[in-house]
Amino acid sequence: MNARAADLRAKGADVFAFGVGEPDFDPPALVLEAARQALSAGPPGVSKYTPVTGIPALKQAICARTQAVRGWLPRPSQVTVSIGAKHALFNIALALYEPGDEVIVPSPYWVSYPEQVKLCGAEPVIVTTEEADGFKMKPDAFAKALSPRTKAVVLCTPSNPTGSAYTGPELSALLEVWKTSDAWLIVDEIYADLVYDGFKHVSAATLASDALDRLIVIDGVSKTYAMTGWRIGWSLTPDRLAKALDTVQGQSTTNATAIAQHAAIAALTGPQETVEAMRVAFEKRRRVMVEGLRSLPGVTCRMPEGAFYAFADCRSLYTATSGVEYKGKPITNDEDVAFFLLDQAHVAAVPGGAFGAPGYVRFSYATSEERIREGIASIKRVLEAARA
Ligand SMILES: Cc1ncc(COP(=O)(O)O)c(C=O)c1O
Numbered sequence: 079m080n081a082r083a084a085d086l087r088a089k090g091a092d093v094f095a096f097g098v099g100e101p102d103f104d105p106p107a108l109v110l111e112a113a114r115q116a117l118s119a120g121p122p123g124v125s126k127y128t129p130v131t132g133i134p135a136l137k138q139a140i141c142a143r144t145q146a147v148r149g150w151l152p153r154p155s156q157v158t159v160s161i162g163a164k165h166a167l168f169n170i171a172l173a174l175y176e177p178g179d180e181v182i183v184p185s186p187y188w189v190s191y192p193e194q195v196k197l198c199g200a201e202p203v204i205v206t207t208e209e210a211d212g213f214k215m216k217p218d219a220f221a222k223a224l225s226p227r228t229k230a231v232v233l234c235t236p237s238n239p240t241g242s243a244y245t246g247p248e249l250s251a252l253l254e255v256w257k258t259s260d261a262w263l264i265v266d267e268i269y270a271d272l273v274y275d276g277f278k279h280v281s282a283a284t285l286a287s288d289a290l291d292r293l294i295v296i297d298g299v300s301k302t303y304a305m306t307g308w309r310i311g312w313s314l315t316p317d318r319l320a321k322a323l324d325t326v327q328g329q330s331t332t333n334a335t336a337i338a339q340h341a342a343i344a345a346l347t348g349p350q351e352t353v354e355a356m357r358v359a360f361e362k363r364r365r366v367m368v369e370g371l372r373s374l375p376g377v378t379c380r381m382p383e384g385a386f387y388a389f390a391d392c393r394s395l396y397t398a399t400s401g402v403e404y405k406g407k408p409i410t411n412d413e414d415v416a417f418f419l420l421d422q423a424h425v426a427a428v429p430g431g432a433f434g435a436p437g438y439v440r441f442s443y444a445t446s447e448e449r450i451r452e453g454i455a456s457i458k459r460v461l462e463a464a465r466a
Contacts, residue, residue, distance in 0.1 A: 079097060079416060079417075079420065079426060079428065079429075080097070080426075082417070082420055082421070083095075083097065083420060083426040086420070086421075086424060091424050092424060093420075093424045093425075093426055094423075094424060094425045094426060094445070094449055094452065094453035094456065095426055095442075095444075095445055095449075096425055096426055096427045096441045096442050096443070096445065096450075096453060097426040097427050097428050097440075097442060098442050098444050098445070099238065099442065099444075100300070100301070100304070100306040100444060101301060101304040101306075101356060101360075101386065101444050102304075102444045102445055102446075103304040103352075103356050103359075104304060105303050105304050105305045105308070105341075105345065106303060106344075106345060106348060106349075106352040108344050108345075108348045108349070109303065109305065109341045109342075109344050109345045109348070110341075111344070112340055112341050112343065112344030112348075113337055113338075113340060113341040113344075115340075116336075116337055116340035116341075117337065123336070123340075124336040124337040124340060125336070126336070127332060127333055127336075128333040128334075128336050128339060129333065130324050130327050130328045130332055130333055131157065131158040131159055131320070131323065131324050131327065131333075132157060132158070132159030132312070132333065132334065132339060133159075133336070133339045133340075133343070134154065135343055136159055136339045136340075136342055136343050136346075137154035137157040137159065138154060139342070139343050139346040139347050140152075140157050140159070140297075140312055140314075140346065141153065141154055141157065142346070142347075143346045143347075144295075144297070144314065147270070147271065148267065148270065148279075148281040148283065148284070148295075148297075149280075149281055149283075149284045150281060150283045150284050150287075152283075152295075152314045153317075155317050155320060156314050156315055156316065156317060156320055157312055157313075157314060157320070158312060158313050158315065158320055158323040158324065158327065159310065159311075159312045159333075159334050159339065159342075160310075160311055160312060160313070160327060160331075160334060161309045161310075161311070161331055161334045161335075162298060162300060162306075162309040162310065162311040163266070163268050163296050163297065163298040163300060163311030163312075164190055164311065165309075165311065165331070166296055166298070166311045166312055166313040167190065167191070167194060167264070167266070167296055167313075168190075168194055168197075169313070169323050169326045169327055169330075170264065170294060170296075170313060170315075170319075170323065171194040171195060171197065171198050171200075172198060172326050173319065173322040173323055173325075173326050174229055174230060174262060174319075175195060175198035175199070175200035175229055175230070176198065176199060176200060177199035177200065178200070178227060179198075179200035179201070179227060179228075179229035179230075180200065180201050180202075180203045180225060180227045180228050180229065181195040181200055181201070181202055181203065181228070181229055181230045181231070181232065182202075182203045182205060182220070182223050182224070182228060182230070182231040182232070182261075183195070183202050183203065183204055183205070183231075183232050184204075184205045184206075184207050184214075184215040184232075184233070185204045185205065185206050185207065185433065185434030185435060186207070186213060186237070186239050186240050186389065186430065186433040186434055186435035186438070187204070187232075187234070187433055187434050188234055188237075188238045188239070188266070188433070189432055189433060191232045191234075192204065192434075200229065203223050203225075203228070204434055205219050205220065205223045206434075207219075209378075209380055209391065212242050212380065213237065213240040213242040213380070213389070214242055214244055214248060215233075215252065217251045217252055217254070217255045220252055220255045220256075221255045221258075224255070224258070224259050224261070228259055228260075228261040229261060229262065230261055230262040230263070230264055230294075231256060231261055231262070231263050231264065232264045232266065233252070233263070233264070233265045233266065233282070234265075234266040234268075234269075235249070235265065235266075235267065235269075235270070235279070235384075236269040236270065236272065236273060236279070236382070236383055236384025236385040237269075237384075237385065238268075238269065238385055238387060239387050239389050239428070239430070239433045239435070239438075239440040240380070240382060240387065240389040241364075241382020241383060241384055241385040241386075241387045241388065241389065242380070242382060242383060242384075243273060243277060243279060243382075243383035243384045244280070245278075245280070246278070246280040246285065249280055249282055249285060250285050253282060253285055253286050253289075256286075256289075257286075257288075257289055260292075261292070262292050262293075262294060263282065263286070263289075263292060263293050263294065264294040264296065265281070265282045265283075265293070265294070265295050265296065266296040267279070267281065267295055267296065267297050268296060268297060268298055268300065268301050268302075268311070269301055269384050269385040269386075270297070270384070271301070271302040271353055271357065272301060272302070272356075272357055272360055272384050272385055272386060273357075273383055273384040274357075274360070274361040274364055274382075274383065274384060275361070275383070277383045277384065279384070281295065282295070283295055283314075290316065291316045291318075292316070293315075293316075294313055294314070294315045294319070295313065295314040295315075296311065296312075296313055296314075297311065297312060297314070298310060298311030298312060299311070299342045299345050299346070301385075302345075302353055303345040303352075303353065304356065305341070305342070305345060308335075308338040308341055308342065309334060309335065309338060310334055310338050310339060310341075310342040360386050360443065360444075362447060363386075363443040363445075363446075363447055363450055364381075364382065364386070364388065364443055366443070366447050366450045366451060367388045367441055367443040367450050367454075368380075368381050368382075368388050370450060370451065370453075370454030371388055371390045371441060371454070373454070373458070374454070374457060374458060374461065375394070375400075375461070376394025376395065376399065376400065377390050377391065377392055377394060377395070378390065378391045378394075379391070386442055386443050386444045387440050387441065387442050387443070388440070388441045388442075388443060389430065389435070389438050389439075389440050389441075390438060390439055390440075390441060391437060391438055392412060392415045392430075392437065392438060392439045393437045395409060395415050395418075395461075396408070396409050396410055396411070396414075396415070397409045397410065398410075400461075400465065401464075401465055402418070402461065402464040402465060403464070404417075404418045404421075404422070404464075411429075411431070411436060411437075412429040412430045412431050412436050412437055412438060412439055413429045413431060415429065415439055416428065416429040416439055418460075419439075419457060419460075422460040422464070423453070423456040423457045423459070423460045424456060425453045425456060425457055427439045427440060427441045427442075428440040428442075
């Protein structure tokens, strides 16, 4: 999809970037300033290795911010700073999974969860969730998926790709099931600062103080501070796992880039107004995107609680139901829909099959309200023309 979109752009097409997985905002100015200052302070500041799992001041800042926004206080010894949240998750996979292990992953899932499990020779156990249930795993489905081989369970709240987020009671019900097992629970909270309509994100750690010895939290600056390219993410784990992560990371990448760690300290300890401004902008865009998608004949879309994705059921656009054909061929799946939208409407979006949810398409609203309106209008036009 990216290659086709790039090709179209190269040919002069104005492609609507509804496929992106990163905020279109800039990081807070003070982050850039902190990086400049760290540079001008000169060596050894940002030119030498740092401790493998992060600069102490960054670990302190992570703990303090976790307490401020997630409601619990980890110890610095529990923090492993990695090269983005993806790296944090991968280190955990390497430290924990081995052939024979099962890892429960509810679908729709972020693409890397099952792939990382497979890379370690373990087996992802996919629990399919339904739109009618808000794309949230039900406790009984979770209980059924658990086995003596379950090494871990991965939850993402708010979710990429659906934007769904678990309420406190929903999470508590899942935790009750989890506590009947010996498995680790991994909760990816990378989107937790981006929630809307007064939704309150509840961190699993605040509900599971009696089981913190098996709980892993993933977080980072990528989404909250629009710092995807800086590559700073982290895990919060029990000390015994943090020690293993130190070994894994110490034998692969060593520390995350020093200057990026300094920038992350500034993001976490500085004024937080830009986070709220970005959240408010996403909240408005979410409504424009979801209402726009719902205005397309037959398309349904749940109003997501968080992140910056709308996950639309596009099965009504298949040829059998819509009569729309593309290049003389019937449209029969979400990939056909996505390529049709890209080629005809110049709207780049991601087919749901990639997230284990065929029939759906993920539309990112990390772009301006105006672009969202124009992109939706473009889809409407090509649908009308195709049906005419
Ligand atoms: C659910 C989820 N977790 C983790 C990541 C990875 O974040 P990072 O860019 O910090 O590696 C992403 C990025 O898209 C994501 O969507």
